[in-house]
Amino acid sequence: MKILISSLLITTSILSTNAFAARVSYKCYLDTSKGKTIAFYRWDATNVNAKVASLVATKVHRADGKSYYVKEALECVPQSEDFASKAAKRLDKQTLR
Structure with missing residues (x-):
């Protein structure tokens, strides 16, 4: 019984670690x-394209406390990478x- 409980605890901790590791920070x-801006998100690596597509018509909260609607997601990359666009x-x- 102790072995079963121990193996369940180990399996659960491994699964939760893998689920956490799958989340990646992105900048878009x-x-x-209100114009062009950079916003930061943390998404699962498996469904990034769906998340990017769902950004249109959502609100972005800016540092000045105001909210603006997203008209288009021009480019999203992992936070550690550079954008392709010079303006970005x-x-x-x-x-x-």
């Missing part, structure tokens, strides 16, 4: 109702983390 270059790279350098 967005066209909003320039804005990314100005964006506080």
Whole structure:
């Protein structure tokens, strides 16, 4: 019985560790109702394309306390990578983390 409980605990901890490891931080270059901006998200690596597609018509909360609607998700990359667009790279350098 002790062996069964121990193996269940180990399996549960491994599964929860794997689920946590699958989440990746992303930064997205967005066209909003107020202009272009960079927003940060943390998503499961398995459904990134669906998450990016679902950004349109959602609100982005800015540091100034205002909310703006997303008109288009222009580019999303893992936070450790650089954007392909020069405009996105320039804005990314100005964006506080």
